[in-house]
Amino acid sequence: KQEVTQIPAALSVPEGENLVLNCSFTDSAIYNLQWFRQDPGKGLTSLLLIQSSQREQTSGRLNASLDKSSGRSTLYIAASQPGDSATYLCAVYNNAGNMLTFGGGTRLMVKP
Amino acid sequence: NAGVTQTPKFQVLKTGQSMTLQCAQDMNHEYMSWYRQDPGMGLRLIHYSVGAGITDQGEVPNGYNVSRSTTEDFPLRLLSAAPSQTSVYFCASSYSSGAYYTFGSGTRLTVV
Numbered sequence: 001k002q003e004v005t006q007i008p009a010a011l012s013v014p015e016g017e018n019l020v021l022n023c024s025f026t027d028s029a030i031y032n033l034q035w036f037r038q039d040p041g042k043g044l045t046s047l048l049l050i051q052s053s054q055r056e057q058t059s060g061r062l063n064a065s066l067d068k069s070s071g072r073s074t075l076y077i078a079a080s081q082p083g084d085s086a087t088y089l090c091a092v093y094n095n096a097g098n099m100l101t102f103g104g105g106t107r108l109m110v111k112p
Numbered sequence: 113n114a115g116v117t118q119t120p121k122f123q124v125l126k127t128g129q130s131m132t133l134q135c136a137q138d139m140n141h142e143y144m145s146w147y148r149q150d151p152g153m154g155l156r157l158i159h160y161s162v163g164a165g166i167t168d169q170g171e172v173p174n175g176y177n178v179s180r181s182t183t184e185d186f187p188l189r190l191l192s193a194a195p196s197q198t199s200v201y202f203c204a205s206s207y208s209s210g211a212y213y214t215f216g217s218g219t220r221l222t223v224v
Binding site: 031036044045046089097098102103 | 143154155156157160170202209211212217
């Protein structure tokens with residue numbers, strides 16, 4: 001059974017810092033991996049999707065990397081802002097690409 | 113451009129009652145899923161569908177029923193509500209295997 005772990009569970013940083021969120025998974029036979037953002041009391045917003053054949057994907061200040069062989073992905077946030085405060089979730093696709101297994105999330109607070 | 117629409121947003125049920133959570137998408141997505149989100153447990157897959165007429169169980173299917181008669185709709189039925197089913201329920205859809213998932217805004221269900 002796939003297990004997904006996100007470390008740290010919570011993170012507080014001052015505005016402007018660059019930061020890295022970690023995601024690890026136990027079964028490397030994944031289809032893709034997707035990073036989401038969730039604001040309190042809201043649904044999930046998709047940030048980045050990395051295909052299993054890719055090493056990284058970028059969108060604005062966000063960069064996600066994937067190392068399938070070691071079962072790891074990282075989400076890099078550059079020049080953090082208070083508006084980045086949210087919970088960040090990674091989800092791995094099973095090898096058929098039709099099911100997601102989620103990590104527990106990292107709750108990020110960026111202080112002004 | 114509604115995306116994934118879930119109704120109701122909030123619901124309180126008494127133990128033993130039944131109800132249906134509605135989910136509709138207007139993106140012509142083949143894949144649809146139901147997740148529940150609980151503190152400390154993360155998001156867990158309840159049921160999923162890869163097309164009209166095709167459904168399958170996820171990680172936590174007991175107490176829930178689904179059917180998919182159209183591409184657009186994927187309702188989740190609680191057969192006899194229990195306090196353990198108190199949770200936030202999310203519906204999600206995806207165009208195809210391994211594609212981006214789009215989530216609805218959720219239904220917060222309390223069973224008393």
